[in-house]
Amino acid sequence: MPLQHYLKQFFAADKKYGSKDRKHISQLCYCYFRIGHALTALPVEERMQVAVFLCNEPPAWNNIFPEDWQQYYVPDLDKRITFIQEKYPAFSPAQIFPWAGECSAGLDTAAFTRSLLMQPDVFIRIRPGFEKRVPEVLTQNNISYTQPYKGAIALLPNTKIDSLLKLNREVVIQDLSSQKTANLLLHLKQNQSVQQRAAQQPVNVWDCCAASGGKSILALDTLGKINLTVSDVRLSIIQNLRQRFQEAGIKHFRSFVADLTKPIPNKSSLLPSIIICDAPCSGSGTWGRAPEQLYFFTKEKISHYANLQTKISDAVVAQLVSGGYLLYITCSVFKQENEVQVQRIMDIHGLTLIEQQLITGYSEKADTMFAALLVK
Numbered sequence: 526m527p528l529q530h531y532l533k534q535f536f537a538a539d540k541k542y543g544s545k546d547r548k549h550i551s552q553l554c555y556c557y558f559r560i561g562h563a564l565t566a567l568p569v570e571e572r573m574q575v576a577v578f579l580c581n582e583p584p585a586w587n588n589i590f591p592e593d594w595q596q597y598y599v600p601d602l603d604k605r606i607t608f609i610q611e612k613y614p615a616f617s618p619a620q621i622f623p624w625a626g627e628c629s630a631g632l633d634t635a636a637f638t639r640s641l642l643m644q645p646d647v648f649i650r651i652r653p654g655f656e657k658r659v660p661e662v663l664t665q666n667n668i669s670y671t672q673p674y675k676g677a678i679a680l681l682p683n684t685k686i687d688s689l690l691k692l693n694r695e696v697v698i699q700d701l702s703s704q705k706t707a708n709l710l711l712h713l714k715q716n717q718s719v720q721q722r723a724a725q726q727p728v729n730v731w732d733c734c735a736a737s738g739g740k741s742i743l744a745l746d747t748l749g750k751i752n753l754t755v756s757d758v759r760l761s762i763i764q765n766l767r768q769r770f771q772e773a774g775i776k777h778f779r780s781f782v783a784d785l786t787k788p789i790p791n792k793s794s795l796l797p798s799i800i801i802c803d804a805p806c807s808g809s810g811t812w813g814r815a816p817e818q819l820y821f822f823t824k825e826k827i828s829h830y831a832n833l834q835t836k837i838s839d840a841v842v843a844q845l846v847s848g849g850y851l852l853y854i855t856c857s858v859f860k861q862e863n864e865v866q867v868q869r870i871m872d873i874h875g876l877t878l879i880e881q882q883l884i885t886g887y888s889e890k891a892d893t894m895f896a897a898l899l900v901k
């Protein structure tokens with residue numbers, strides 16, 4: 526169960542905690558998990574003290590530290606790390622995330638590990654037509670924000686915007702790295718043959734692991750007129766997607782439920798020219814948001830996800846029309862889930878790689894993702 530939901534249930538079951546208690550207890554738990562696999566043998570309170578020291582800049586938790594710690598409770602994270610290393614010779618930052626050898630090419634594991642100690646920003650994507658209105662509304666309401674890229678807005682965690690802007694219609698909450706996968710979709714927009722086909726009739730796009738439709742809405746906003754089909758493994762997921770699409774003003778799409786590790790129903794009518802496969806994965810690129818997953822993760826799980834991804838990609842690539850495109854995406858930092866899958870798709874199914882990228886969000890307080898565009 527995600528920690529966020531667990532804490533909600535915990536506080537609902539015992540009403541004695543006021544809002545400050547809830548905030549502080551939540552922060553302590555998140556810090557505890559953020560230091561991942563480091564110092565796991567320490568008693569809980571002591572480990573939590575180390576975690577709070579590393580994960581927060583002063584003066585947030587000044588009062589809980591003994592005097593000798595307070596002198597070293599400084600904004601510079603390197604200095605705080607050195608202090609903890611001196612206190613606990615068994616500690617090294619590499620223990621926080623102990624799978625550096627499993628990572629995709631291009632990942633700076635030291636920078637990625639440091640990013641796990643901090644809560645990422647919240648990002649929104651401005652939908653077409655609202656580029657002027659959204660920054661105006663935020664400014665008028667004194668919301669602090671930055672605009673790292675055209676159409677992308679970074680907000681501090683816990684900023685409330687749902688009463689100011691129409692979620693899904695005017696903006697979507699979408700991580701910055703997720704937004705950047707649109708760059709590969711843009712490649713398709715510029716591609717002559719896709720454009721020509723679109724001029725005659727919209728291209729068939731199948732978002733085969735759609736969840737609540739984040740990538741589908743991105744595809745519609747990026748590519749314009751498309752013939753969209755969405756699917757996911759459970760009906761409840763598709764129902765949530767329908768609700769979100771209604772809010773987003775998206776009326777024309779087809780949807781079905783499919784477990785892609787099993788034979789696909791009604792496949793003859795699909796004929797996709799573009800498949801978006803945002804595959805189920807370890808989620809390791811998003812552990813800054815859900816550090817409890819880092820804490821409970823074991824290396825064996827990488828193979829579990831890689832096997833699932835292999836089955837899903839085998840099933841969907843078989844449906845892709847000749848000359849069609851596969852956009853393969855994960856929010857994982859592990860090569861087995863990323864470039865190894867892409868290489869396999871090329872070797873087994875004969876697709877050609879156009880471009881693959883590790884989108885390293887850790888330098889921008891965002892998630893890390895992997896995206897590859899292949900042609901059949």
Ligand SMILES: C[S@@+](CC[C@H](N)C(=O)[O-])C[C@H]1O[C@@H](n2cnc3c(N)ncnc32)[C@H](O)[C@@H]1O
Pocket residue numbers: 733734735736737738739740741756757758759762783784785786803804805806837
């Ligand atoms: C990373 S999420 C997709 C996120 C989504 N594209 C978005 O942008 O919000 C992966 C999705 O794959 C779905 N999934 C997991 N196992 C599956 C399977 N065997 N067949 C089809 N979909 C599956 C999950 O339910 C989940 O919604």
